[in-house]
Amino acid sequence: MATFTLTDRVRELSRPFLAPVADFLARLKIHPNAVSLAGFLGCVTVGIALALGHLRLAGFLLLLFGPLDAIDGLLARRSGKQSLFGAFLDSTLDRYAEIAIFGGLLYLSLENGARNWALLAFFALTGSLMVSYARARAEALGLECKVGLLTRFERLAILTLGLLLEWVTVSLIIIAVLANLTALQRILHVYRASQN
DSSP: OOOOOOOHHHHHHHHHHHHHHHHHHTTOOOOHHHHHHHHHHHHHHHHHHHHHOHHHHHHHHHHTTTHHHHHHHHHHHHHHHOOOHHHHHHHHHHHHHHHHHHHHHHHHHHHTTOOHHHHHHHHHHHHHHHHHHHHHHHHHTOOOOOOOSHHHHHHHHHHHHHHTOOOOHHHHHHHHHHHHHHHHHHHHHHHHHHHH
16 A cells, blocks of 8 residues: 655645746756756755855755755656666665765764764764665565655755754754654564565
8 A cells, every 4th residue: 555655745746846847857858867966966065065064055055956856756757768777876866965964964063073963963864874775675575665754855854944044953853863763663664564
């Protein structure tokens, strides 16, 4: 039975706004993989801004580049350029993007001797990667695994808001706790599904 997540709902609601962008890119013959790469490079820029201590700038950049994660898939579907490699590349670049973002925070924390931030950034990154890994591994076993409180959309939304408002500690605590809890939810979900 399919699970309809908050991310799915947001994508449905944002489709009327993103579809014209995807159609425009399709007319320009921009490949979906190029959009995925642009989103990744944007997140690397966010990581650099964080490493340099420009929190609000990083938040604005994340707000700007975040939607590309939805546009690449939409562009692939609307232009008929869906591919197995494209889906693989998108997921892989998403993981590297999160590493770049939290890596920037980790660097800033270590440079300023903020051990609490460093630990929170580490646990937030760990949870984020494990949420994605749990889903990928489950799907490789033929099980759907989109359950959980904090998918990538929610993680980036919380972090973006935290950066813009400079509530970094609060946003990191929320992500560190809930992302790891989401990974646990997915482990339990797969356990139950595998018993049937």
